[in-house]
Amino acid sequence: MREPLIRFTDVNFIYAKAHGGEGLAALKDVNLDVFEGEFVAVLGHNGSGKSTLAKHVNALLTPTSGQVIVDGLDTVDQEKVWEIRQKVGMVFQNPDNQLVATTVEEDVAFGPENLGVPSLEIQSRVTSSLEAVGMLSYRLHSPHQLSGGQKQRVAIAGVISMLPKCIVLDEPTAMLDPNGRSEVMSTIHSLNREKGITVLHITHHMDEVIGADRVIVMDEGRIVLQGTPREVFSQVELLRSLHLDVPQVTDLAERLRKRGFEIPQGTLTVNEMVMLLCPSD
Amino acid sequence: MRMLRSVTIGQHIPGDSLIHRLDPRTKILSSIVLIVLLFVVKGFIGYGLVALGIALVVRASNIPLRFVLRGVRPLMVILVFTLTLHLFMTDGRIIFQIWFLKVTWEGLIRGLMMGTRLLLLIIGTSMLTLTTSPMQLTDGIETLLRPGKKIGIPAHELAMMMTIALRFIPTLLEETEKIMKAQMARGADFQSGGITQRAKSLIPLLVPLFVNAFRRADDLAIAMEARGYRGGEGRTKLRELKFQRSDMMALGFVLAFALVVGAFF
Amino acid sequence: MSIRLENVFFSYLEGTPTSQAALRNVSLEIEDGEFVGLIGPTGSGKSTLIQHFNGLLKPDSGKVFVDGVDLTLKDTQLRLIRQKVGMVFQYPEHQLFGETVLEDVGFGPRNGGLSEEEIVKRVREALAYVGLDYEVLKDQSPFELSGGQKRRVAIAGVLAMRPSVLVLDEPTAGLDPAGREEILAEIKQLHDEGGITVVLVTHSMEDVARFADRLIVMEQGTIALDGTSLEVFGQAGRLKDMGLGVPEITELMYELKAHGLDVDTEILTVAEAEAEIIRVMGWGCQK
Numbered sequence: 001m002r003e004p005l006i007r008f009t010d011v012n013f014i015y016a017k018a019h020g021g022e023g024l025a026a027l028k029d030v031n032l033d034v035f036e037g038e039f040v041a042v043l044g045h046n047g048s049g050k051s052t053l054a055k056h057v058n059a060l061l062t063p064t065s066g067q068v069i070v071d072g073l074d075t076v077d078q079e080k081v082w083e084i085r086q087k088v089g090m091v092f093q094n095p096d097n098q099l100v101a102t103t104v105e106e107d108v109a110f111g112p113e114n115l116g117v118p119s120l121e122i123q124s125r126v127t128s129s130l131e132a133v134g135m136l137s138y139r140l141h142s143p144h145q146l147s148g149g150q151k152q153r154v155a156i157a158g159v160i161s162m163l164p165k166c167i168v169l170d171e172p173t174a175m176l177d178p179n180g181r182s183e184v185m186s187t188i189h190s191l192n193r194e195k196g197i198t199v200l201h202i203t204h205h206m207d208e209v210i211g212a213d214r215v216i217v218m219d220e221g222r223i224v225l226q227g228t229p230r231e232v233f234s235q236v237e238l239l240r241s242l243h244l245d246v247p248q249v250t251d252l253a254e255r256l257r258k259r260g261f262e263i264p265q266g267t268l269t270v271n272e273m274v275m276l277l278c279p280s281d
Numbered sequence: 282m283r284m285l286r287s288v289t290i291g292q293h294i295p296g297d298s299l300i301h302r303l304d305p306r307t308k309i310l311s312s313i314v315l316i317v318l319l320f321v322v323k324g325f326i327g328y329g330l331v332a333l334g335i336a337l338v339v340r341a342s343n344i345p346l347r348f349v350l351r352g353v354r355p356l357m358v359i360l361v362f363t364l365t366l367h368l369f370m371t372d373g374r375i376i377f378q379i380w381f382l383k384v385t386w387e388g389l390i391r392g393l394m395m396g397t398r399l400l401l402l403i404i405g406t407s408m409l410t411l412t413t414s415p416m417q418l419t420d421g422i423e424t425l426l427r428p429g430k431k432i433g434i435p436a437h438e439l440a441m442m443m444t445i446a447l448r449f450i451p452t453l454l455e456e457t458e459k460i461m462k463a464q465m466a467r468g469a470d471f472q473s474g475g476i477t478q479r480a481k482s483l484i485p486l487l488v489p490l491f492v493n494a495f496r497r498a499d500d501l502a503i504a505m506e507a508r509g510y511r512g513g514e515g516r517t518k519l520r521e522l523k524f525q526r527s528d529m530m531a532l533g534f535v536l537a538f539a540l541v542v543g544a545f546f
Numbered sequence: 547m548s549i550r551l552e553n554v555f556f557s558y559l560e561g562t563p564t565s566q567a568a569l570r571n572v573s574l575e576i577e578d579g580e581f582v583g584l585i586g587p588t589g590s591g592k593s594t595l596i597q598h599f600n601g602l603l604k605p606d607s608g609k610v611f612v613d614g615v616d617l618t619l620k621d622t623q624l625r626l627i628r629q630k631v632g633m634v635f636q637y638p639e640h641q642l643f644g645e646t647v648l649e650d651v652g653f654g655p656r657n658g659g660l661s662e663e664e665i666v667k668r669v670r671e672a673l674a675y676v677g678l679d680y681e682v683l684k685d686q687s688p689f690e691l692s693g694g695q696k697r698r699v700a701i702a703g704v705l706a707m708r709p710s711v712l713v714l715d716e717p718t719a720g721l722d723p724a725g726r727e728e729i730l731a732e733i734k735q736l737h738d739e740g741g742i743t744v745v746l747v748t749h750s751m752e753d754v755a756r757f758a759d760r761l762i763v764m765e766q767g768t769i770a771l772d773g774t775s776l777e778v779f780g781q782a783g784r785l786k787d788m789g790l791g792v793p794e795i796t797e798l799m800y801e802l803k804a805h806g807l808d809v810d811t812e813i814l815t816v817a818e819a820e821a822e823i824i825r826v827m828g829w830g831c832q833k
Binding site for chain 3: 045046047093147174175177178179180204243244245247248249251252255256259261270271273274277278
């Protein structure tokens with residue numbers, strides 16, 4: 001069996017009192033394997049531990065007990081921290097608070113500059129990264145001239161210019177409007193498909209989970225549900241009890257199924273539903 | 282607020298002229314030479330020559346004159362003040378006298394000289410900021426200060442601070458406006474009342490502004506760390522500054538000019 | 547209390563080369579007791595429009611009346627208007643400043659010159675509206691509360707002025723589904739039981755479909771559509787062209803109809819859809 005890119009083994013994490021009150025446990029016995037090229041979505045309401053999970057992947061946090069291995073490197077190994085951060089890029093929620101430089105191209109160059117990449121190489125990486133997120137024509141713009149979705153795409157470019165194997169996105173769409181959200185979602189899906197970059201996408205928007213290979217649902221620091229989007233969304237009752245939404249179509253499918261309609265569990269999209277109800281078409 | 286905006290962002294005029302293409306270090310060093318020269322030169326012939334030199338630079342930069350003069354306007358008050366001060370406060374041969382205010386020949390000449398000196402200083406140094414982007418400017422300052430590291434000058438940190446300040450000033454200005462509006466919608470009044478009243482009314486504005494700035498700083502620090510930032514050590518640059526032949530020539534010319542003008546006038 | 551705009555024009559940075567028209571000839575009337583959803587793509591003028599409702603912005607030309615009072619006149623007491631038209635901005639928790647919850651929520655009433663006793667009464671009442679307990683929170687620092695609580699305290703700060711109209715700019719932005727539902731339920735309650743006129747600015751078609759009686763759609767500084775939710779979502783094609791959608795469930799009904807199933811497309815909620823599909827297809831029998 002092939003080695004996972006990221007492996008969490010019995011990970012527990014307790015926030016120190018200074019950070020979150022009474023020694024709050026944010027991760028409890030988390031076991032997780034993420035393989036190269038996968039698109040994994042992590043769902044959960046606020047405070048479910050999903051952000052804490054994300055910060056463990058690139059050693060911004062390290063487990064209180066247990067182990068996180070990234071591409072063969074243990075995240076508690078101080079010597080390897082910078083290597084891990086090169087392999088795992090992170091994009092955060094607030095588009096305004098993660099861009100450092102006064103122009104788009106300088107910002108995308110920030111990561112490779114930190115890695116000590118030679119100038120000429122940085123220039124070509126900046127160009128290809130901006131191209132990959134469709135922001136090349138904005139290279140000389142200043143960040144405050146961009147829309148939220150555009151800022152997040154620049155932030156993504158700033159991460160892929162470090163040539164990571166994996167990108168962790170911590171609620172990158174929470175502060176965006178619908179257009180911004182779809183810009184960001186199509187960008188990360190195309191990076192996953194075309195460049196083979198592993199994606200760990202953290203969100204509470206159900207519709208952003210549908211295209212993932214695998215969905216992980218978290219609650220109170222534990223992984224409570226795991227599977228394909230279809231498998232996860234067939235658990236409508238459980239999701240509700242975890243204060244999570246289900247897409248309207250899935251909700252309807254569930255209701256009709258209970259009324260005796262022959263509709264499979266976890267029906268996700270409008271198209272699927274139309275096919276089911278109008279099979280002659 | 283508008284003034285802050287114009288000082289910090291409105292200065293740089295992008296272009297591709299000879300002056301724009303020079304290395305920022307050349308321009309910074311030349312500006313320093315200019316400042317020294319203006320304090321050494323004592324006569325109108327000297328000032329005339331310096332003015333001629335600056336005029337040539339302005340011409341070569343292709344920047345419209347009105348942009349150059351725009352930088353002078355906010356400092357006009359100081360200029361007039363300097364002139365008046367010298368005009369009235371210098372002893373010497375009296376031209377005319379109103380009550381106790383004496384206007385002297387010496388005062389007139391001194392005032393004009395000081396005014397000219399100030400004017401040339403402003404125009405000369407504004408050529409630096411007009412033709413150099415803030416990013417290049419920080420890069421230039423960082424590289425120039427780098428030798429000073431041994432005596433404890435934190436060159437990289439200073440440059441990083443400048444960059445982040447420049448990046449976040451527009452964001453913070455927007456935020457200030459937003460908070461002001463929100464508090465005004467709750468009946469706050471930032472305009473009327475006495476000084477204490479007004480100072481008090483600033484609290485609902487300043488507290489959230491600071492709280493948010495700290496929150497941003499926190500977020501930014503984490504984001505920078507996640508992107509592998511660990512200080513200036515071993516860092517490379519998107520564009521290394523390159524001292525080219527044109528820079529050598531420009532700097533050589535400025536130095537020679539300064540020596541000749543400084544020594545003889 | 548009604549809000550009426552007549553031929554309002556507004557542009558930012560007027561008289562400069564970078565002047566942009568943000569509102570172009572907008573006329574509308576919001577009646578007492580309505581629940582209005584205001585939607586439109588980013589940059590369509592929604593935020594600019596709502597800031598005209600309480601005089602934070604003044605039109606370049608045109609008139610704004612609140613309760614019959616003309617806001618564009620010089621001697622209008624805007625402070626009084628702002629007590630009546632409460633406005634909750636985006637991420638209102640970022641505007642908290644008080645040392646205590648009491649001080650922060652009481653800011654509006656205090657500016658209105660009310661007595662300390664009356665202020666406490668208002669704060670208590672406002673906190674109750676958003677499901678928070680005055681006794682527990684009054685002396686706490688608002689900065690030490692959880693994210694969701696902070697937002698509620700901020701909203702209470704507007705409610706404490708006892709506005710007759712409440713304008714909310716994306717009050718659920720950034721919240722998780724549970725937090726979103728709670729805030730929306732509280733707003734609904736304020737409208738239904740408190741009799742407050744509500745203007746809700748949002749990007750969520752599902753939310754406005756569930757709550758609003760009337761939808762106003764902005765596009766490039768003008769009102770593109772104005773009508774009941776059913777009327778507006780009936781223009782699915784038009785909404786799509788603007789980069790807006792219709793609720794997923796409404797879209798499904800349109801698709802079913804397009805594929806030959808004779809369903810009614812005037813459907814806004816899952817429960818309605820369920821009933822309609824059962825009506826058309828019969829109980830539990832599939833063709």
